[in-house]
Amino acid sequence: MSAKNSPDIWNLVEAKRETFFALSDRIWEMPELNYEEFRSVAEHAAILEQQGFRVTHGVADIPTAVMGEAGEGGPVIAILGEYDALPGLSQEAGIAEQRPVVPGGNGHGCGHNLLGSGALMAATAVKDYLEAHGLKGRVRYYGCPAEEGGSSKGFMVRAGVFDDVDIAISWHPAPFAGVNNPISLACNEINFHFTGRASHAAASPHLGRSALDAVELMNVGVNYMREHMPSTARIHYAVTDTGGSAPNVVQANATVRYLIRARDLPEMQGLLRRVKKIAEGAALMTETSVRSEIVSGDANLVGNTPLEQLMHRNLERLGPPVFDEQDRAFAAKIQETLTDEDIKSSFARFGLKPRMGVPLCDTIFPPESGDGTLVGSTDVGTVSWVVPTVQMRGATYAIGTPGHSWQLVAQGKAPAAHKGMEHAAKVMAGTAVDLFRDPALIEAAKADFRDRLAGTPFVNPIPDDVDPPIPTKARRAESVAP
Ligand SMILES: [Zn+2]
Numbered sequence: 001m002s003a004k005n006s007p008d009i010w011n012l013v014e015a016k017r018e019t020f021f022a023l024s025d026r027i028w029e030m031p032e033l034n035y036e037e038f039r040s041v042a043e044h045a046a047i048l049e050q051q052g053f054r055v056t057h058g059v060a061d062i063p064t065a066v067m068g069e070a071g072e073g074g075p076v077i078a079i080l081g082e083y084d085a086l087p088g089l090s091q092e093a094g095i096a097e098q099r100p101v102v103p104g105g106n107g108h109g110c111g112h113n114l115l116g117s118g119a120l121m122a123a124t125a126v127k128d129y130l131e132a133h134g135l136k137g138r139v140r141y142y143g144c145p146a147e148e149g150g151s152s153k154g155f156m157v158r159a160g161v162f163d164d165v166d167i168a169i170s171w172h173p174a175p176f177a178g179v180n181n182p183i184s185l186a187c188n189e190i191n192f193h194f195t196g197r198a199s200h201a202a203a204s205p206h207l208g209r210s211a212l213d214a215v216e217l218m219n220v221g222v223n224y225m226r227e228h229m230p231s232t233a234r235i236h237y238a239v240t241d242t243g244g245s246a247p248n249v250v251q252a253n254a255t256v257r258y259l260i261r262a263r264d265l266p267e268m269q270g271l272l273r274r275v276k277k278i279a280e281g282a283a284l285m286t287e288t289s290v291r292s293e294i295v296s297g298d299a300n301l302v303g304n305t306p307l308e309q310l311m312h313r314n315l316e317r318l319g320p321p322v323f324d325e326q327d328r329a330f331a332a333k334i335q336e337t338l339t340d341e342d343i344k345s346s347f348a349r350f351g352l353k354p355r356m357g358v359p360l361c362d363t364i365f366p367p368e369s370g371d372g373t374l375v376g377s378t379d380v381g382t383v384s385w386v387v388p389t390v391q392m393r394g395a396t397y398a399i400g401t402p403g404h405s406w407q408l409v410a411q412g413k414a415p416a417a418h419k420g421m422e423h424a425a426k427v428m429a430g431t432a433v434d435l436f437r438d439p440a441l442i443e444a445a446k447a448d449f450r451d452r453l454a455g456t457p458f459v460n461p462i463p464d465d466v467d468p469p470i471p472t473k474a475r476r477a478e479s480v481a482p
Contacts, residue, residue, distance in 0.1 A: 009433045010318070012125040012132075013426045020124075020425070021418045023047055024117035028093070028412045031085030031106035031113075034150040035470050037064040040083040044116060044143045051124050053141065060159035062152060062468055066143040067161065070127035074137030075442055077126070077432045078162065078387070080170040080380065081119030082112040082147045091409035096333035098406045107409040111173030114396055114412065116143060118171060118421040122428040129433055137436045140165070144379070146468070149189070151296035153379035154462040157386055165387045166442055167307065167435055170380055171424045173417075174393035175401060176350045177320055178365035179311045182301035182384070182391065185234065185261040186268035187377040188461050189295040192218065192279045193241075196288040198252035208250025212243045214286040215254045221278035222258070233271055234261040257295070261377060264300045265385070266456060295469075297461025299381040302452055306444040307390035307431075312367045314430040321395050321423035323360045327416040331359035331398035334407050343400035350393075360416060361395030385458045388449040390431070394424030 023043060030039045041064040048055045053068030089107030090100040100107075123141035130137055142161070146152040156162065194215055199208030222235060229235075236259045243251025258275060262268035276292060283290040323331075335343060344354040350365040383389050397411040397420075411417055435441050 009125055009129050009429050010426045012128045013121060013422060013429055016121065016124060017418075017422055019047065020117045020121035020421070023120070024113045024418070024421060025413050027083050027113035027116060028108050031090070031108050032083075033087060033106055034084055034146040034148060035062070035064055035152070035468060037083050037145045040064070040116070041066050041143055041145065044081070044083065044120060047120060048141065051127065053127065059142070060156045060161050062145060062155060063470060064145040065152060065156060067140055068123070069138055069140045071130045071138040072136065074135070075166040075436065075439065076138045076140060076164055077435055078140045078142055078165045078168045079119045079123040079126070079428060079432065080142050080144055080153070080168055080383065081116035082144050083116035084112055084146050084148050084150070086110060086148055086404055089404065089406060089409050091406040093410060093413040094330070095410055096330070096337055107406070108412045109404040109406070109409050110148065111396055111408060111412060111417070112147065114173050114394075114417055114421045115171065118394065118425045119428070121422070121425040122169075122432070125425065125429040126432045129429070130436065135436055139432060147379055149296060150468065151298055151379045151382070151462060152468060154297060154299075154382040154460060155468045157382050158460050158462055158464070162383055162387050167445060168383050168387045168389040169428050169431060170389070170391045171394050171428060172391065173396040173420065175346050175395060175397060175399040176352070176361045176363075176365045176393060177395040177420070177423060178315065178350065179308045179367050179390070179392045180350065180365065181368065182303040184298075184301040184381050185232070185263060185377045186265045186298065186300040186381065186461060187259060187261040188268060188272055188297040189257065189259050190272070191240070191255055191257050191293050191295060193255045193291045193293075194253070194283060194286075194288045195291070196250065196252050196286065199250040201248045201250050205250065209287045210250050211254035211286075211288050212251035214282040214288045214290065215239055215256045217285055218256060218279050218282035221281060222275055225274060225278065229271060230262065230267060232263045233267065235259070235271070235275070265459065265461065268461070269459065294463055294466050298377045298379045299385045299461055301378065301381040301391070302384040302389070302449070304388045304390055304445050304448050306441060306448050307388060308367060310434055310441060311390050311392055311427060311431045314427045314434070315364050315392070318423065318426055318430070320362055320364050321420050323416050323419060327414070327419070328359050330414060331411075331416060334398040334411060335359050335400055337407060338400045338402075342402060346400045359398050361399065382460065385453065388445040392424060392427055394420045396420030
């Protein structure tokens with residue numbers, strides 16, 4: 001597929017592997033949370049500059065978002081990366097026992113150190129390919145913060161930063177490599193604040209109006225609603241403010257946070273309206289008042305058949321990632337800390353027959369797998385409503401490793417993680433190059449995108465008046481301090 005004497009795309013990925021393995025390891029070592037990824041974004045921006053991208057800092061007015069562009073004219077292909085970590089998952093690398101680096105500290109429990117570095121690795125190889133072959137077109141790397149509950153891509157969509165993008169490509173670390181059915185739920189996280197009237201609970205209970213009663217009645221109402229909602233929907237709640245710990249004071253304030261998930265955006269928005277009605281009913285019953293505020297929201301992932309087929313062809317051409325005996329030995333040690341159930345259900349989730357004694361991915365999972373079993377949410381979903389989007393899974397850790405676990409953090413710097421990341425970068429870069437070489441593929445992806453969303457107007461799950469929870473300067477100084 002390459003012109004004479006020009007390096008092909010996979011060689012270009014391999015040529016800079018040490019740069020990106022080192023980047024991933026540095027990000028692993030500085031785990032930062034939602035919208036506090038100041039050091040991580042600086043690392044990504046430095047590589048973008050060093051590799052000759054045109055860099056935009058503070059994309060969408062988010063200090064920890066960055067964008068780098070290379071190339072001229074032609075279509076625009078975006079490769080999306082992330083670099084946020086999770087709280088409470090600090091863990092030493094390369095060992096198969098739980099041992100935090102910093103007790104209670106953060107850790108990369110979702111592999112986003114690999115996600116961002118692998119996406120930037122792919123974008124850099126595509127840039128080098130466009131230069132080497134004199135091809136028209138622009139490749140962009142979007143460094144997107146706060147995937148874990150922060151919905152930054154929704155804010156970035158709202159700011160219009162993807163408006164001139166033709167195709168978006170991403171990946172996520174996983175136990176297996178492949179392109180699965182894009183199943184992720186639309187969601188909204190929303191706070192309900194109830195306000196009543198405080199009073200002495202024994203001397204003058206008749207003068208008090210309890211906000212906590214309202215929260216309890218609201219939860220009862222929503223629990224009754226469960227019988228009458230689609231079976232794929234999910235509703236969870238947490239009482240984040242009970243109004244105090246003194247039972248002899250009528251609670252004047254109380255807050256409950258709801259997370260509402262459904263198969264697609266319109267269904268989720270319908271459920272949200274019903275939950276709001278129940279909140280109003282609870283306020284009416286208790287003579288309190290209620291105010292709600294959306295915290296974050298993601299749209300469901302919209303699939304794209306031509307893009308998924310193209311990415312799968314790239315995977316088949318490349319084959320599964322190649323791991324060695326040492327990689328398998330460490331993964332087997334990790335598996336010893338898991339249950340057989342963890343391992344079996346990991347195979348099943350990707351449409352594969354369980355095979356015990358196979359610690360690492362050695363096959364590409366079938367493209368039709370994943371129906372109804374991957375029911376989380378991701379902010380990549382919101383991008384997929386405005387740009388034809390495709391996402392693959394890259395095999396970077398032992399089969400059976402639970403998401404958001406110390407075992408996942410422990411494997412984040414292993415040679416197998418690097419190999420799985422390079423493998424995903426090759427598939428993403430190969431997919432992008434195919435799209436640049438054949439504009440008809442881009443047109444097919446756009447036609448599929450239009451068909452799927454015809455008659456369903458996009459309503460961003462993040463309302464216009466909600467701002468991302470960016471930390472103040474004082475907190476920022478604290479988080480940057482060693
Ligand atoms: Zn993740």
